[in-house]
Amino acid sequence: MAGDLPDYYFRIRENGAAVFRVDTENRQRRIEMDQIALVNVKNGEIRPQGDRDLTETDLRTIREWLAERQALLARRDIDDIHRAVDHLNLTTQWAQSKATDGQLDDITDALLLAMHDLRTVLVRKKSERLMKAAGTGET
Structure with missing residues (x-):
């Protein structure tokens, strides 16, 4: 169904994300998000919240997200460098002509x-x- 929500939500933070388990199967039919972990993108650390035990599914999903996020950030870094080269060229043109x-x-x-x-x-x-x-x- 198009209205189905994912089982997990990742709230992006400075160095990673807060991981929430999404629950819509409750009596009030409300969306409940239960924070289960914190993820550090730089060192790959996954810290369960409180005294939680993360399931294999939790860990697998978090690790998949982590790999995708690290790849995305790496692509963004190199894109930023290509933009810097463009800016240097534009700066040269500006300095020469304007x-x-x-x-x-x-x-x-x-x-x-x-x-x-x-x-x-x-x-x-x-x-x-x-x-x-x-x-x-x-x-």
């Missing part, structure tokens, strides 16, 4: 330092990858 001297004075030092820091990290990481590949015979 920016006033006052606007350039406001942003030049901060932008140069940020770009220098980024360049330093990228060059070091690329060098590490190349050294690692050369040491293992990979290309």
Whole structure:
């Protein structure tokens, strides 16, 4: 039936989610949500709430959600980086064609330092990858 609710609800939090078991099979036909666990997306920790014992179904559902959430966040991270590259290109175009001297004075030092820091990290990481590949015979 199209109106069926899922058995679990995940309320997104800063580092994960609060997990609720959804119950509609009660006498009042109300939606009841019982918090059963907290999930930390960064370290994969699943903490039952109170003195609850999580069932295998609970754990399997939470682990599936956790894997999907981690994959989604990873995709978002790389998408943010692609957007940053676009922003750098747009910033270059703006600086070349539209920016006033006052606007350039406001942003030049901060932008140069940020770009220098980024360049330093990228060059070091690329060098590490190349050294690692050369040491293992990979290309």
